[in-house]
Amino acid sequence: MIKQFLFPQTTGLLEEMKTLTVMYNEKQLKAELDLDSREKFIKYVESTPHYMDFVYTIAMLKEKQGILDVGAGVGYTSIYASLKGHNVTAVEPSSDHINIMLKMATTLNVKLDIWQTIGEYMPVSTESKFNHIVFHSSLHHCDNPQVALKNAYGHLTNRGQVFLISEPVLQCFRSKKWYFDMLKNYPERMGHYGGNEHVYRVHEYEKMLYQAGFHNVCITPSAMYQMEPHFRESLPKLHRFIKNSFYFTVKKLVFSKNFRPLTWLYLPLLKKGSMLQFKFSAQK
Numbered sequence: 001m002i003k004q005f006l007f008p009q010t011t012g013l014l015e016e017m018k019t020l021t022v023m024y025n026e027k028q029l030k031a032e033l034d035l036d037s038r039e040k041f042i043k044y045v046e047s048t049p050h051y052m053d054f055v056y057t058i059a060m061l062k063e064k065q066g067i068l069d070v071g072a073g074v075g076y077t078s079i080y081a082s083l084k085g086h087n088v089t090a091v092e093p094s095s096d097h098i099n100i101m102l103k104m105a106t107t108l109n110v111k112l113d114i115w116q117t118i119g120e121y122m123p124v125s126t127e128s129k130f131n132h133i134v135f136h137s138s139l140h141h142c143d144n145p146q147v148a149l150k151n152a153y154g155h156l157t158n159r160g161q162v163f164l165i166s167e168p169v170l171q172c173f174r175s176k177k178w179y180f181d182m183l184k185n186y187p188e189r190m191g192h193y194g195g196n197e198h199v200y201r202v203h204e205y206e207k208m209l210y211q212a213g214f215h216n217v218c219i220t221p222s223a224m225y226q227m228e229p230h231f232r233e234s235l236p237k238l239h240r241f242i243k244n245s246f247y248f249t250v251k252k253l254v255f256s257k258n259f260r261p262l263t264w265l266y267l268p269l270l271k272k273g274s275m276l277q278f279k280f281s282a283q284k
Helices: 011-033 038-046 049-060 076-083 095-107 145-155 176-185 202-211 237-255 260-272
Strands: 002-004 066-070 087-091 113-116 130-136 156-165 215-221 278-283
Touching: 038 049, 038 076, 049 076, 049 130, 049 156, 049 278, 066 076, 066 145, 076 087, 076 095, 076 130, 095 113, 130 145, 145 156, 145 202, 156 202, 202 215, 202 260, 202 278, 215 237, 215 260, 237 260
Parallel strands: 002 113, 066 087, 066 130, 087 113, 130 156
Antiparallel strands: 156 278, 215 278
8 A cells, every 4th residue: 555645856856766767777677576486585685785784683573563664765675574574664755666666565475555755754643653663775865864763753662663774874084075076976886876865974873863862772783794795896806805805804803703702892993983884773
């Protein structure tokens, strides 16, 4: 079932949806619709580093939880959570993305509820309450993430949780000017697809959660470092070598049993410097 809600069609949002539609039509739509069995779909999601924190998060939840997936895109996360036994409502503004999501859901015999809107304009008066709300690589696309988080807070049950997963983290030695210059000059390398890109440091995400009313904020290193990194074709060989070396080092220092007793020494510094990709969770 699709519910449509009014939301502003900003220039950035329109450009983002337009570019994504072209990208999916030309490059990825056929591959996504080829995921024609539940086993194939689950295997794809569970083997992709970008979804690893989401997979781990879903694995920790009890079955038949109510989940609101904000910024669901073409539906990988929403469909995956539904296949794992949860009642999922996807929030997505793009009609083209929703059409792809519905095609995949139909193929896999998955039931989804869909709200066509953005995080800042999720309906306040709805009676729906969710046990968990997920922003998977989507909060940084919100022009007003604080409003989106406040809306999320209102849709949670008491003691419900919100998760920020795969959100870009700006390292301490980078400036926001550097980030936006890179988006402009090297969009493919940055994974930029037009419109509504923002970036924050670890402490900024943490502050936004507290200001929205959440407590018990937990910040943990991303599970993606336990997997082999995926590279874009445009990434230079030197950058690939550096990234491989970084993943290997993080895997040893953060996840190895030999170093785990020592993480209290350096993990706070890595957080303070925004040196790693982190997953954020918080409670209402």
